[in-house]
Amino acid sequence: MSDRTTRGGRAAARSARPSTGKMLAVAGVCLAVGAGGIGAATAPVWADSALPSEAAAPMRNVAGLAAPVVKPVELGVSPTDGARGVNPASLPSVKAVNGVVKDVLLEPDSxxxxxxxxxxxxxxxxxxxxxxxxxxxxxxxxxxxxQAGRETKKGQTFATVAKANEADAAVYPLAGTTVGAGQPIEIVFSEPVLDKAAMEKAVTVTASSGQAVALRWYSDRRVRIRPEAFWAANTQVTVDLKLFGVDFGNKMIGNSDTKVTFTVGQRRLAVVDDLSKTMNVYFDGQLVKTAPVTLGDADWLSPTGYAVIMEQERSSKFNAGSIGLKPGDKGYYPPLTVEYANRLTSSGVYVHQALESAWGAVGKFNVSHGCVGLLPADAAWFFNNMKTGDVVQTLNTGAPAVEPLEGFGDWNIPWAQYAKR
Incomplete structure (x- = not known):
């Protein structure tokens, strides 16, 4: 859905004193030249030389002094002469009232x-x-x-929006990818969007499942989009951004349209319960795997609620400094490598293979810094069968839910609140 805006202006009209045989008339705010001259509705456009007497015009058939029998031409040109910062989405035009236009040539000056x-x-x-x-x-x-067949040639220039005022947007998921059923759409704009309601009209999301979606702005540059429930399995989703020519505000103009289509795979959900120290994995609603887990200890409770797998690494380097710990601090650990790492939050909560020293705790008590630890075989299965965009739900840890921007915690916001305008 897209709104185009055309920029133009209306210049002030000139005036002149009437004289014998030739009159100047002002019609409304338009300029007009007596004796069949040309005026301007949007810019002061005048003939540069005197026009011939109407006594010799084809429409003149009564002898006597020249008198205005041809209606003056009112000329409207958009954009106006000398205009700067013209929106490239606007369609230039030349319009003549009481006349015709011909031989129009619009071309880059360079x-x-x-x-x-x-x-x-x-x-x-x-x-x-x-x-x-x-x-x-x-x-x-x-x-x-x-209307008397007399011609006047005119020329003028204008310039479009400079590169410094171009704006665009990036969409995730990327085009052509397959993601899990919990993956929200994220659009990040290169410039702040001041009129969000107008921008929303430029964004269209269609799903082959027919699911309706809602947009939620997290800042002037970031918006997320999701359906009420997880995407239906095997859904094709298309995001169509008609941004070319859209006014972001602050004189920033969208420079291109973007269309992204991605596919949703199976509905895969892993439910982790701190009370039972187990993980149950469901594919399209069917239980396919149960595994013991260890979670965050009392100092580092694992966040609850829904999280979405952001990325997967076969081996990932962990550093305690990334969570604010330094040597000598309680809970500090030296840099290490973990296997089968599936990131859930930007702050560093993962599902991964527990360190060998923690294998005895898996299924019994919690020893991690908030991550979900699995035994080697279960960690390998999870890594190979779960994908980015799949959902992990954690229960009964006593910690707050994952924040929306701590990865993709959008599903922890009730639909009525998420969709509220």
């Missing part, structure tokens, strides 16, 4: 092919057929013909 356009059936209006380029000066030339 060279290149002309911008294609069409002329209305009555010849009164020429309109460009395609958007313009960013950071480009364009040159107009055109001819206006009044």
């Amino acid at each position: 060279g290149g092919g002309p911008v294609p356009g069409t002329t209305s059936a009555d010849g009164s209006t020429w309109t460009a057929e395609q958007p313009l380029d960013f950071d480009t000066t364009y040159r107009y030339s055109f001819t206006i013909v009044d």
Whole structure:
């Protein structure tokens, strides 16, 4: 859904004193030249030389002093002459009231092919057929013909939005990927979005499952999108961003449209319960695996609620400094490598193979810094069968739920609140 905005202006009209045989008239806010001259609705556009007497015009058939019998041409040109920062999504146009336009040429001032356009059936209006380029000066030339057949050639220039004012956006998941059923869509804008309601009209999400979605803004540059429940298995999701020409605010203009399509795999959910020290894994609602676990100890409780697998590493280097610990601190450990690492939060909560020294605690008591520890065979199975976007739900640890931006904790926000506008 996309709103295009056209930028243009209306210049102040000139005036002149009437004289014998030639009159200047002002119609509304339009400029007009007596004796069949040309005026401007949006810019001061005048003929540079005197027009011939109407006494010799084809429409003149009564002898006597020249008198205005041809309606003056009112000319509207968009963008206006000399305009700067013109939105490239706007379609330039030349319009003549009481006349026709011909020989319109709109082209980059630095060279290149002309911008294609069409002329209305009555010849009164020429309109460009395609958007313009960013950071480009364009040159107009055109001819206006009044009702007496007299021609006036005109030319003017304008410039589009500079590169420094271009804005765009990145979408996750990436196009062509397959993700788990818990993966929210994330759009990160290169510039702050001041009018979020207008931006939402430029974003369309369609799912082959027919699921409706809601958008939730976490900042002026970050928005997440999810359905009420996890994506249905085998759903194809398309995100269509019609951002070209969209005004972000602060004179920043969207520079391109983006369309991303990704696929949802099986609905895979791992439920970890601190009371039983077990993990139950469900594929499309069917229990497929049960395994013992160890969780965070009393000083490092594992967060509860839903988390989404963000990334997977066969081997991952862990450093206590990443969670604020230094040598001598309680809980400090030297740098080490863990196997079958599945990241759940940006702060470093994982599902991974427990260290060998912790194998005796698995299924019995908690010894980790908040991670979910598995025995080697179970860790390998989890790593090979669970994918990014799959969901891990942790119960009964006594800790708060995963925050939305601590990875993808969006599912811990009730739908009524998530979808609230």
